[in-house]
Amino acid sequence: MPAKNAFYAQSGGVTAVINASAAGVIETAREHPAQIGTVYAGVNGILGALHEELIDTAAESAETIAALRHTPAGAFGSARYKLRGLEENRAEYERLIEVFRAHDIGYFFYNGGGDSQDTAHKVSQLGEAMGYPVTCIGVPKTVDNDLPVTDTCPGFGSVAKYVAVATREAGLDVASMAETSTRVFILETMGRHAGWIAAASALAREQDGDPPHVILLPEVPLDEQRFLDRVRRSVEDFGYCVVVVSEGVKTADGRFLSDQGTRDAFGHVQLGGVAPVVAAMIKNHLGYKYHYAIADYLQRAARHIASATDVEQAHALGRAAVELALAGRNAVMPTIVRESDSPYRWHIGEVALEAVANREAKMPEEYIDGSGFFVTEAALRYLRPLIAGEDYPPYRDGLPDYARLRGQRVARRLAPFGT
Amino acid sequence: MPAKNAFYAQSGGVTAVINASAAGVIETAREHPAQIGTVYAGVNGILGALHEELIDTAAESAETIAALRHTPAGAFGSARYKLRGLEENRAEYERLIEVFRAHDIGYFFYNGGGDSQDTAHKVSQLGEAMGYPVTCIGVPKTVDNDLPVTDTCPGFGSVAKYVAVATREAGLDVASMAETSTRVFILETMGRHAGWIAAASALAREQDGDPPHVILLPEVPLDEQRFLDRVRRSVEDFGYCVVVVSEGVKTADGRFLSDQGTRDAFGHVQLGGVAPVVAAMIKNHLGYKYHYAIADYLQRAARHIASATDVEQAHALGRAAVELALAGRNAVMPTIVRESDSPYRWHIGEVALEAVANREAKMPEEYIDGSGFFVTEAALRYLRPLIAGEDYPPYRDGLPDYARLRGQRVARRLAPFGT
Numbered sequence: 001m002p003a004k005n006a007f008y009a010q011s012g013g014v015t016a017v018i019n020a021s022a023a024g025v026i027e028t029a030r031e032h033p034a035q036i037g038t039v040y041a042g043v044n045g046i047l048g049a050l051h052e053e054l055i056d057t058a059a060e061s062a063e064t065i066a067a068l069r070h071t072p073a074g075a076f077g078s079a080r081y082k083l084r085g086l087e088e089n090r091a092e093y094e095r096l097i098e099v100f101r102a103h104d105i106g107y108f109f110y111n112g113g114g115d116s117q118d119t120a121h122k123v124s125q126l127g128e129a130m131g132y133p134v135t136c137i138g139v140p141k142t143v144d145n146d147l148p149v150t151d152t153c154p155g156f157g158s159v160a161k162y163v164a165v166a167t168r169e170a171g172l173d174v175a176s177m178a179e180t181s182t183r184v185f186i187l188e189t190m191g192r193h194a195g196w197i198a199a200a201s202a203l204a205r206e207q208d209g210d211p212p213h214v215i216l217l218p219e220v221p222l223d224e225q226r227f228l229d230r231v232r233r234s235v236e237d238f239g240y241c242v243v244v245v246s247e248g249v250k251t252a253d254g255r256f257l258s259d260q261g262t263r264d265a266f267g268h269v270q271l272g273g274v275a276p277v278v279a280a281m282i283k284n285h286l287g288y289k290y291h292y293a294i295a296d297y298l299q300r301a302a303r304h305i306a307s308a309t310d311v312e313q314a315h316a317l318g319r320a321a322v323e324l325a326l327a328g329r330n331a332v333m334p335t336i337v338r339e340s341d342s343p344y345r346w347h348i349g350e351v352a353l354e355a356v357a358n359r360e361a362k363m364p365e366e367y368i369d370g371s372g373f374f375v376t377e378a379a380l381r382y383l384r385p386l387i388a389g390e391d392y393p394p395y396r397d398g399l400p401d402y403a404r405l406r407g408q409r410v411a412r413r414l415a416p417f418g419t
Numbered sequence: 420m421p422a423k424n425a426f427y428a429q430s431g432g433v434t435a436v437i438n439a440s441a442a443g444v445i446e447t448a449r450e451h452p453a454q455i456g457t458v459y460a461g462v463n464g465i466l467g468a469l470h471e472e473l474i475d476t477a478a479e480s481a482e483t484i485a486a487l488r489h490t491p492a493g494a495f496g497s498a499r500y501k502l503r504g505l506e507e508n509r510a511e512y513e514r515l516i517e518v519f520r521a522h523d524i525g526y527f528f529y530n531g532g533g534d535s536q537d538t539a540h541k542v543s544q545l546g547e548a549m550g551y552p553v554t555c556i557g558v559p560k561t562v563d564n565d566l567p568v569t570d571t572c573p574g575f576g577s578v579a580k581y582v583a584v585a586t587r588e589a590g591l592d593v594a595s596m597a598e599t600s601t602r603v604f605i606l607e608t609m610g611r612h613a614g615w616i617a618a619a620s621a622l623a624r625e626q627d628g629d630p631p632h633v634i635l636l637p638e639v640p641l642d643e644q645r646f647l648d649r650v651r652r653s654v655e656d657f658g659y660c661v662v663v664v665s666e667g668v669k670t671a672d673g674r675f676l677s678d679q680g681t682r683d684a685f686g687h688v689q690l691g692g693v694a695p696v697v698a699a700m701i702k703n704h705l706g707y708k709y710h711y712a713i714a715d716y717l718q719r720a721a722r723h724i725a726s727a728t729d730v731e732q733a734h735a736l737g738r739a740a741v742e743l744a745l746a747g748r749n750a751v752m753p754t755i756v757r758e759s760d761s762p763y764r765w766h767i768g769e770v771a772l773e774a775v776a777n778r779e780a781k782m783p784e785e786y787i788d789g790s791g792f793f794v795t796e797a798a799l800r801y802l803r804p805l806i807a808g809e810d811y812p813p814y815r816d817g818l819p820d821y822a823r824l825r826g827q828r829v830a831r832r833l834a835p836f837g838t
Contacts, residue, residue, distance in 0.1 A: 014595050044598045072588055074595035081599050164818055169491050169720035172821065176433050176493035179463045180500050185716060203818065273695075275713075293715035294694075297604060301588035304724055307817065387817035398726065398806035399583055399622065402591065 003035055004106025006322075007049060008057075009042035010078040011112025011119075013143065015155025016162075016303040017314035018111055019068040019075045019403070021139050024318020025109050026057050026065050035326055040103060040410055044077035046110075046119065049099050050092060052412050059408035067403035069315055070393035072303035075405055082115045086122055093126045095417050100127070100134055102413040107135045107325050111318075113142040113153070117333055118357035124331040137321040138333030138353050141314075143300045145196040148361040149351040150335035152386055154317060155300065157310030160200030161387035162302040163189050163244070166295065168204040171211030171242045174291075178240035183288035184231060187212075188275035190299060191246040194363050195219050197299070198246035199375045200383050211242030212374075216278070218248035219363055220372040222257055228285050230373055235288060247274050304400050308389025309344065320348045344385030422454055423525025425744075426468060427476075428461035429497040430531030430538075432562065434574025435581075435722040436733035437530055438487040438494045438822070440558050443737020444528050445476050445484050454745055459522060459829055463496035465529075465538065468518050469511060471831050478827035486822035488734055489812035491722035494824055501534045505541055512545045514836050519546070519553055521832040526554045526744050530737075532561035532572070536752055537776035543750040556740040557752030557772050560733075562719045564615040567780040568770040569754035571805055573736060574719065576729030579619030580806035581721040582608050582663070585714065587623040590630030590661045593710075597659035602707035603650060606631075607694035608714060610665040613782050614638050616718070617665035618794045619802050630661030631793075635697070637667035638782055639791040641676055647704050649792055654707060664697050723819050727808025728763065739767045763804030 008025050010018055022041070029036040041055040042048025048055070055076055057065070068075055083092050100108070110120040117138040124136035140147050145156035167187060174185040191197040195217030204211060213234040216222060234241035249257045258274040275292035282290055313336055320334035331353045339345035367379035375383075393400040427444050429437055441460070448455040460474040461467025467474075474495055476484070487494055502511050519527070529539040536557040543555035559566050564575035586606060593604040610616040614636030623630060632653040635641060653660035668676045677693040694711035701709055732755055739753035750772045758764035786798035794802075812819040 010595075013600075014592055047598065071591070073591035077595050077598060079599040080596065161817055165723055166717050166721075168818055168821070169722060170716040172490070172492035173433055173716045173720040176429075176496050177499065179466065179496060180498040182716075187717075203816075273713075276692075276695075291715050292713065293717050294692075294711065294713045295717065296710050296712035297589040297592045297601075298585050298606075298712045298714065298717075301592040302585075303588060304584055384816060389817065390811070390814055392809070392811070395809055397622075397803060398580055398808065399587055402587070 003033060003037040005037040005104050006039045006107035006109060007042065007100060007105045008039055008109045009045045009048060009111065010074040010076055011045045011110060011116040012078060012080060013300065014074040014078050015141060015143050015300050016072040016158040016306045017154050017311050018141050019071045020311050020314035021111050021141065021154060021318035022075060023065050023068040024315040025139065025322055028319045028322035032326060036107060036322070037104070040105065041076040045079035045081065046083065047079045047081055048077070049096050050417050052099050052414050054103065054410040055405070056408045056410050059406050064403050064405060069311065070303060070391070071403040072301045075403060083119045083122070086126065093122060094130070096123055097127055097130050097132050097134070099414065101132050103410065105134065107137070109137050109139055109321050111139040111141050113144070114147060114356060114358050114360060117353045121331055121353035121357050124353070135325045135330050136353065137325050137329070138356070139317055139321045140333055140335065143190060143197065144194055146194050146360045148356055148359045151338040151346060152313070152336055154310055154314035156196060157307035157313070157386035158302065159190065159197055159299050160383060161307040162299045162305055163197055163201045163295070164203040164387055165305055167201040167212050167242060167244060170293065171204065174240045174242060181289060182291045183235050184241045184243065184282050184290040186243045186245060186275045186278050186290060186292035188245050188247055188273050188292065188294045191218060192248040193218060193360070195246045196363055198244050199363065199367065199379055200387070201244040202375045202380060203383055203387060209238045212244045213238070213241045214243045214373045215375065216243065216245040216249045217368065218246050218250060219368060221250055221252045223252065224281065228281070231282055232286055243278060245274055245278050249274055303393055306391050307387045308391035309386055311391040316348060324350060341381045341385060344388065422452060422456040424456040424523050425458045425526035425528060426461065426519060426524045427458055427528045428464045428467060428530065429493040429495055430464045430529060430535040431497060431499060432719065433493040433497050434560060434562050434719050435491040435577040435725045436573050436730050437560050438490045439730050439733035440530050440560065440573060440737035441494060442484050442487040443734040444558065444741055447738045447741035451745060455526060455741070456523070459524065460495040464498035464500065465502065466498045466500055467496070468515050469836050471518050471833050473522065473829040474824070475827045475829050478825050483822055483824060488730065489722060489810070490821040491720045494822060502538045502541070505545065512541060513549065515542055516546055516549050516551050516553070518833065520551050522829065524553065526556070528556050528558055528740050530558040530560050532563070533566060533775060533777050533779060536772045540750055540772035540776050543772070554744045554749050555772070556744050556748070557775070558736055558740045559752055559754065562609060562616065563613055565613050565779045567775055567778045570757040570765060571732070571755055573729055573733035575615060576726035576732070576805035577721065578609065578616055578718050579622070579802060580726040581718045581724055582616055582620045582714070583622040583806055584724055586620040586631050586661060586663060589712065590623065593659045593661060600708060601710045602654050603660045603662065603701050603709040605662045605664060605694045605697050605709060605711035606714065607664050607666055607692050607711065609718060610637060611667040612637060612779065614665045615782055617663050618782065618786065618798055619806070620663040621794045621799060622802055622806060628657045631663045632657070632660045633662045633792045634794065635662065635664040635668045636787065637665050637669060638787060640669055640671045642671065643700065647700070650701055651705055662697060664693055666693050668693055722812055725810050726806045727810035728805055730810040735767060743769060760800045760804060763807065
């Protein structure tokens, strides 16, 4: 039987290390030409399959593929595009199979979060039903760290490291000027539903009194008075206060704190960060001078300060995905299995896609401090190894030298989708 | 004549490399015990002298002082505190001399921007007049790059590198997801009066179409319609648009763009960044999905991605300040003199404090592109060498291992100031 080709797609919000997984997939596939032909990558993820827009990764040199390991964001394009259920939307799934068949694709590697694992699972089922079986393997990815079963998700360790480093550095800045300038600094992090990213800022604290002084998590409804008391106490005790706030923090009645109905001069609702809301609260009630930073995409794109552990795991999971496929496994996802915290030991495991699809892993309650404003030692034990190690990209002219793909398209063989 | 002691103080907004200058001062002073006794550092800058709060740097190990080279922010504390003119405020200047006399201080090294050079100059004059001559040497520092004469100011090269790296990384992120998600990304940088920092983002562009696509500088009043046209064109041509905006951008009638009279739900004026204003402009007129980041202190504290050139210059200027003092110079500041752009060659020069005090260097007009939305090749030639080289701090447990001082105080010899 001649080697089948493979299809690889990136899905959802990109990370500092998703391309390291891509490198792991492509490099490993290249090592097995008897079993896997060409790896085609979807332009903008799954949309690339629907629209038959495929990148021929065989046209990329070994050097370029290796450089993906140190290149952030989605080199082939990613998409926020969730295929609906098979019943409502059979046409899209059938189109995927049709494109796979047209390009002799026998392997589908889908690099994404819970939604994507669900899609990969459904494709696996439908291919079987349509008489065109496809080996579907998930590759985990999400800065939100919310996939179940796996110890962590590639992308999270690096954003965690970014946030911890930023907290330590900005903390030193504020500490050194608090006497005559800013008393309160607020760092807004990602994390709409889970506080993992904000929680990681706690790693910056080495000694009592070190920042961060307050962490606001989406898991803990904001008690404004207790929060303000805590800020005031920090300023009184240490001269300043560093607050790390997750974008998803909610009020006691369940609204997002960032949804304040703020309007600009034109009367338009201002969709804005949560940091300015927290800042205004502090200014209005305590009167302290404040500054805030909103890291936004900088945090998840910050390959320059990626966690070496995260990069290694991302690459290893890409490699493992191909190895699972070659071993005849189907509808599974490789996972990280933690053996010990310190030293951090882990190996690659696997889980059925069905068991991870659309399931969200929450931060355990025992990771949140009794005050609700910090994390526990158990959380720190879990988080610490995930940010360990530096893995610097090469630099040219003072800037990271990130990969540029040729991005050669594969000739279309089908009529456009929907015609 | 026994060796006189020295007083070192940090002033104004701190940077990623001001402590490297401190290391240069202290290490060089230690090499000349016959001429310089102990270096005392002011707690919170010049306030430390007024309140006779001095740190005995002799109590810090050579390792700790060396570690200052890789530690951001102001290790001794800095202050936003400008001494007024000699006439209005003679008492403060006399107090400085009194404290210097009490601690046998014959050298004053003041590490700051234009205001600080003015103060150092006045102290030099008054010491003379009061019969207690003090050798006053300025050490340049400011992320704003607005000191005259010197090629650049320590602190700027590192914030420039941070902004260029952030622009490249976030640009890749947005590019990879623009098809189904964010079309416009806005990065707000520091720079209230000059656009140097925002301009440095242009270094991220290697090829046509690379981000940044638009730079908004305080030097160019915002023409909203032309700006929106440019954003739309970028989205049409490249699929996305990265805007870098200086916090000091003004409207045609001279108001800060960030001053929009925005009010929160309580009717309080929202003091906010300029990024959300630009974002709302784009959303309301073009309808694109946007994201924005406000780097705030993260940019100037980011020692983890400091420019090696900047670190080297900061340290060299600290060293040079002491060497100038030992050579009998007074009321001067060492400077960076550029010999060539590429390769970047420079040496240390000097300038009279009088010539830099309270003078602001603007970005030259020929550095701004005719469109007003980008910088010229001349600007890039100037900027490029300033971000060259990486100078990573050591790491422990995944985080930069920054210096912690013992901070031993010198016993007071005077009554409190103002009693």
